Amino acid sequence: MTKDTMPDFDLDALLAREKKAEVPSQALMARVLADAADIGARYTPPAPQAPQVPRKRWAFLAPVFGAPGLIALGMCALFGFGVGLGNAETLVQIPGMEQVIALIDGNVVPNNPYYTLELLMTES
Amino acid sequence: MDPVLDTLTECSDETLLAQFATGDQAAARALTARHLSRVFNLARRMLSDTAEAEDITQEAMLKLWKIAPDWRSGEAKVSTWLYRITSNLCIDRLRKRRSVGLDKAPEPVDPSDSAELGMQKQDRARALHKAIQTLPERQRLALIMRHFDEMPNPEIAAVLETSVEAVESLLSRARRALTATLAPKAGSLGLSR
8 A cells, every 4th residue: 555545544534623713802903893884974864766757648738727727617617707807898897806906007997988998198 | 792793794895895985994893703713813823023013904904994895795705805915915024024134023922821831842843844944935925824723725715815735735835845854853743643
């Protein structure tokens, strides 16, 4: 027998006896974790994403035909109904309108249906 | 036990690394607990110097922390990558040592042995470690991973980036060299059959 195939000592047993691993020191553990904290501070968690709401096809018409549009339409209809109910030939005949015009002009308006026309003619 | 670590023990290395890449420090603690000892002992056996082994371990782990965001899933096992990095760092350190003539590393001594009882045991350990230090780097790495870390040959092959046949050859040559070095001292070291 040669030494290669049958040494006069048991190499495996010798290696097995020296297998005992050494426990890394707490200082090494602390150094490694300090590095991890240092490097990890540069990595940020992913920002939470808002749930995706599917965009509606006719959404762009919402300002006109949506709730604001309907409210405006309702108000115009009421105003028209009020004008019709008062059977007014001019705006001044509409109850309360005289005060509105006076407020805009800053003047006291005479009870003359053609006042604004006369005023226009005299001033021009 | 840390309850957070407990929940992470079932996670794969890749999952933990991905979690660390989002700033999760618990994942770093779990990875450290899992790999620090093996990396450190590989370096310690390669270099026969605890302080140098600690430096190498810290450097290898630092590289792991740095690569975390760029880790490409499915390409390599984290453990294999880590031992490859450690192996390369050890080889670099050994070459640097040689270039400055410092290749006389202190031999490990087990402080728990009493003087008389442990004398022969210490001599045996010293002789073995001295013989291992004379092996070429890749033979030394293969032998340490196979006999001390009990790594299977395919995994050693992955770490050394070679074939399983080449690992078997490295191991065979390492064993022959160790036998040749230790055989003349077998009687005095109490190694004879």
